[in-house]
Amino acid sequence: MPVESVEQLHAEAVALLKRLISTPSFSREEEAAADLIEQFLRRKGFSPQRQGNNVWCRAENCPPDAPQLLLNSHHDTVRPASGWTKDPFTPLQEEDVLWGLGSNDAGASAVALLAAFCYLSQLPQLPYRLLVAITAEEEISGQGGIASLLPQLGDIALAIVGEPTLGQLAIAEKGLMVLDCLVRGQAGHAARDEGENALYKALPLLEWFRTHQFPKVSPLLGPVKMSVTQIQAGQQHNVVPDECRFVVDVRTNECYQNEELLALIRQGVSAEVTPRSTRLNSSGIASDHPLLQRAREMGLSLFGSPTLSDQALMPFPSVKIGPGDSARSHTADEYIRLSEIRAGIQLYIDLLQDLHL
DSSP states (O other): OOSSOHHHHHHHHHHHHHHHHTSOOBTTOOHHHHHHHHHHHHHTTOOOEEETTEEEEEOSSSOTTSOEEEEEEEOOBOOOOTTOSSOTTSOEEETTEEEOTTIIIIIHHHHHHHHHHHHHHTSSOOSSEEEEEEESOGGGTOTTSHHHHHHHHOOOSEEEEOOOSTTOEEEEEOEEEEEEEEEEOBOEETTTTOSBOHHHHHHHHHHHHHHOOOSOOBTTTBSOEEEEEEEEEOSSTTEEOSEEEEEEEEEEOTTSOHHHHHHHHHHHOSSEEEESOSOOOOEEOOTTOHHHHHHHHTTOOEEEEOSOOGGGGOOSOEEEOOSSOGGGTTSTTOEEEHHHHHHHHHHHHHHHTTOOO
């Protein structure tokens, strides 16, 4: 029998989450929160490792040559939104509800994964090598987060990414490209028929981004979605603008790699198109993967997620699942239910115990 029950681990997870809420952990400012996670694992008898503000640990009850399974969530948060009616850094428990910044996104998932890791580590032997990593800079897709850690972790057969999904399984996730576009014209006096108005030249390109449909449509994530979100042209009212700059938010599906889409967009528009990054690709997992078979047996809903997570930085099969609701993320008076954390711990255990990759 395991030394600690799920109920005991749930109580420890909630206590850790309350300490994390009390510890500001904005992206790139997560050192104190990482300290708490490292100390938690050491108290549980593990030997965690640390790189920057990323903390990871391996279970010992694993065959040395088995496939490696990664449990990952993040401990950084966004800054508090305006409108909080409570102190975002004071964990406030009211019956089943725990209020506080980062409680839902993604503190509950992080502590539930840690609890599940502790539980699974007590079993006689797992059929895979188990690794947990609670990482930094997820909210900004930063270079110092999970991406910096992956080279040290070795080959990964599967990742479970903890994010609030109402306990259902996201088996695909949209990627992201942000494009800076520039259309050039020629300056002239607005009172005369002079120059070449870059803003007018940009109008058909804006319409192209609004209406163009790429042919490959995902059954889970739908079509690629492009939205022009910012535009700037001209310096004064009486000068024809010689430049028009605009920004396009591109949400990609798993049918295209970002580099492939970038090439197609450059073919479609007569503008200078510069991506801020092409590293945040869409992610997914094969429909016949053993984890999905287990999820179907458990009656979980399988869906495609429109929101971005660290899955975008993982070049191996991954899914996203955890306690809480994505609709609460980044909102004032963010909260999690203690019963959701308890259910999340059990959910992770049921998914992973005796799973053969």
